[in-house]
Amino acid sequence: MEDLKKAILEFAETNKKSKFYFNDMERGVKEKLPDAKTRDIKKAATALVNEEKHIYFSTGSSTMYGLKGRGQTEDH
Numbered sequence: 001m002e003d004l005k006k007a008i009l010e011f012a013e014t015n016k017k018s019k020f021y022f023n024d025m026e027r028g029v030k031e032k033l034p035d036a037k038t039r040d041i042k043k044a045a046t047a048l049v050n051e052e053k054h055i056y057f058s059t060g061s062s063t064m065y066g067l068k069g070r071g072q073t074e075d076h
Contacts, residue, residue: 004044008029021062021064025065026041
């Protein structure tokens with residue numbers, strides 16, 4: 001799972017946008033790790049949120065992910 005977390009963090013740091021949908025993150029991770037399964041990527045993303053390296057951002061109709069401390073969030 002550590003390699004998935006690393007790929008997610010790399011995607012988040014190099015992405016132009018500060019917040020992104022899961023599908024975008026999944027595509028970015030699969031470019032680096034083509035054999036990654038969607039469920040495992042979701043578990044790694046949730047673990048990063050629990051470790052407070054990522055944040056959830058809800059737009060009301062959908063949930064996005066973001067790198068903690070990057071961009072404007074509710075707690076800024």
